[in-house]
Amino acid sequence: MKVSLANALGTCFGVQDAIDLAMTPAFGSDLTIVGQLVHNPQVNESLKLNGVSLVSNMDDIDKIKTKKVMITAHGAAEKTKKKLSDAGFTVYDASCPLVMRVHKTIKSMVVKNYFPVVIGQQDHVEVKGIVGDLEEYLVISDTKDLKKIELSGKRKLGIVSQTTLQVEKVEDIVGKIRESKYVDEVYFVNTICQPTRDRQVA
Ligand code: SF4
Known part of the structure; x- marks a missing residue:
């Protein structure tokens, strides 16, 4: 079951698009967000209820249990994305344009x-x-x-x-x-x- 999130007042389009991507039902429970997407505990709780896993940064790469990972709206260096794909993860990039x-x-x-x-x-x-x-x-x-x-x-x-x-x-x-x-x-x-x-x- 997908838990819906109200579009948090004040959430910019970049972060909202990343939340929407993470909530895509097709991911099931096979997605980990690498890095803090939002500071809002309610949003993080809703993501977890939808089966999304969270790790705080690349130092926690060993804790990732899913095959798919997502870069947050805040972006990441190309070498970080490469490190994730070299480690065997499928990388979804929600970096804000x-x-x-x-x-x-x-x-x-x-x-x-x-x-x-x-x-x-x-x-x-x-x-x-x-x-x-x-x-x-x-x-x-x-x-x-x-x-x-x-x-x-x-x-x-x-x-x-x-x-x-x-x-x-x-x-x-x-x-x-x-x-x-x-x-x-x-x-x-x-x-x-x-x-x-x-x-x-x-
Ligand atoms: S640059 Fe950052 S604050 Fe600005 S819209 Fe994108 S994610 Fe939001």
């Missing part, structure tokens, strides 16, 4: 010889996914972290932001980076997603 846009943007910056900088929380699953395929990068969360840029010695920066940050905060950090005497060039793409922006003006 707006997160994938950030992956694509930062990789294209690297191709153009910009040093990649992500404004975001170092330990956030989305940020880990964004930087997971990069050889070198910086994550900064605050103007206090500008010292990291100075110490890196990198002067041509490609900057993106975690999708869920405050617009003013990100613009302030980027403004300070542009003013820095240690930086020659800044290529900034503001990758805060539209649902987040809409919430901030609501």
Whole structure:
């Protein structure tokens, strides 16, 4: 029996689409979500009632008992997806297209010889996914972290932001980076997603 979930008020389309995919009856009890999809305990409970298993991250790969696994809306590095498929799992990717846009943007910056900088929380699953395929990068969360840029010695920066940050905060950090005497060039793409922006003006 499929347990229905009310569309939680405030759930963005990316997360809702991932929940809907996980609730697809065809999965039966053969799906494990890798990583936290939502912080809402009721949603997690409903997923479990529908037979969906959850593991908190890739460190728990040995605990996965299903053949099918799902990447959450927050995305994951290509090497993470490969690790799962190499381990024999069938990988369903519910990465939000707006997160994938950030992956694509930062990789294209690297191709153009910009040093990649992500404004975001170092330990956030989305940020880990964004930087997971990069050889070198910086994550900064605050103007206090500008010292990291100075110490890196990198002067041509490609900057993106975690999708869920405050617009003013990100613009302030980027403004300070542009003013820095240690930086020659800044290529900034503001990758805060539209649902987040809409919430901030609501
Ligand atoms: S990028 Fe925005 S829309 Fe997509 S999952 Fe994250 S918060 Fe939701």
